[in-house]
Amino acid sequence: MTARIGVITFPGSLDDGDAQRAIRLAGAEPVALWHGSHDLEGVDALVLPGGFSYGDYLRAGAIAALAPIMAEVKDAAAAGMPILGICNGFQMLVEAHLLPGGLIRNAHQQFIRRDQRLRVENASTAWTSQFEVGQEITIPLKNADGGYICSAETLARIEGEGLVAFRYVGVNPNGSLDDIAGLTNPRGNVVGLMPHPEHAVEPGFGPDTAAAMRSGVDGLAFFTSAVAAVVGAAA
Amino acid sequence: MPTIVVDVMPKAELLDPQGKAVAGALARLGVDGFSGVRIGKRFELTVERADDATLETVKKLADEILSNAVIEDVVGIEVVE
Numbered sequence: 001m002t003a004r005i006g007v008i009t010f011p012g013s014l015d016d017g018d019a020q021r022a023i024r025l026a027g028a029e030p031v032a033l034w035h036g037s038h039d040l041e042g043v044d045a046l047v048l049p050g051g052f053s054y055g056d057y058l059r060a061g062a063i064a065a066l067a068p069i070m071a072e073v074k075d076a077a078a079a080g081m082p083i084l085g086i087c088n089g090f091q092m093l094v095e096a097h098l099l100p101g102g103l104i105r106n107a108h109q110q111f112i113r114r115d116q117r118l119r120v121e122n123a124s125t126a127w128t129s130q131f132e133v134g135q136e137i138t139i140p141l142k143n144a145d146g147g148y149i150c151s152a153e154t155l156a157r158i159e160g161e162g163l164v165a166f167r168y169v170g171v172n173p174n175g176s177l178d179d180i181a182g183l184t185n186p187r188g189n190v191v192g193l194m195p196h197p198e199h200a201v202e203p204g205f206g207p208d209t210a211a212a213m214r215s216g217v218d219g220l221a222f223f224t225s226a227v228a229a230v231v232g233a234a235a
Numbered sequence: 236m237p238t239i240v241v242d243v244m245p246k247a248e249l250l251d252p253q254g255k256a257v258a259g260a261l262a263r264l265g266v267d268g269f270s271g272v273r274i275g276k277r278f279e280l281t282v283e284r285a286d287d288a289t290l291e292t293v294k295k296l297a298d299e300i301l302s303n304a305v306i307e308d309v310v311g312i313e314v315v316e
Contacts, residue, residue, distance in 0.1 A: 058301070062300075062303065101305055102305035102306040109252045109255075
């Protein structure tokens with residue numbers, strides 16, 4: 001079977017096209033979905049893409065989290081469908097309470113764009129199974145509201161239960177608690193992170209590596225992991 | 236028509252990067268006597284009637300949509316005629 005992975009476009013989404021391309025490069029079929037619809041069109045997995053939905057009005061991701069299609073997204077999350085939130089999509093997932101905590105303005109107040117090193121902390125999720133725990137990867141980061149915060153009790157719980165999926169390495173670019181770059185839910189089907197795996201999937205268009213300029217493709221394994229999860233579930 | 240004002244502030248224990256930047260600007264200007272600045276949001280909701288039922292609805296909206304309890308506190312809800 002070919003996995004069908006939906007990418008939901010919201011008003012102000014920017015990286016929906018790149019997410020669709022990453023899905024195609026991972027060997028799956030991208031399906032364009034619309035925020036105002038109640039139809040997930042039978043997809044096997046979902047990506048909530050980056051951007052500035054609703055201009056980040058109210059709070060980043062807050063209005064998108066109330067979009068019509070989010071009712072179906074919540075049902076799909078509860079049913080175990082692999083769902084990845086990237087940057088603004090991660091902000092939507094926390095605003096929709098599908099992941100704990102919140103994201104606030106970067107501690108230094110600046111928008112930041114850099115090729116960011118991350119350490120994979122949990123390789124048992126639907127989006128990280130093709131990584132090894134402790135593996136270091138580099139993918140682009142670009143955001144204004146990327147500071148991860150939560151209460152002390154929540155932090156103790158997510159650290160204790162191994163729900164931190166990715167941590168910043170070298171530089172904490174936004175003041176996130178415990179260098180947290182991304183989280184998973186306990187079931188491992190819902191994952192969110194601030195950096196952008198979909199921008200590191202094709203040689204010539206990714207981050208620089210020691211081998212060659214723009215040759216980094218560390219983001220591709222997110223999508224091939226989801227394909228493996230979907231195909232494995234169907235087998 | 237009456238207006239219901241909802242004030243939302245970032246939680247006191249959390250860093251408020253915007254307030255910190257303004258405090259830094261004040262210090263650079265040589266304005267002294269201000270040891271801190273915090274920046275929040277004010278919502279003005281125009282309603283037909285500011286009765287108990289409406290206020291109850293506003294309280295729910297303030298907690299669930301206008302603010303995010305993880306990062307913010309609703310610090311005031313008041314009716315302004």
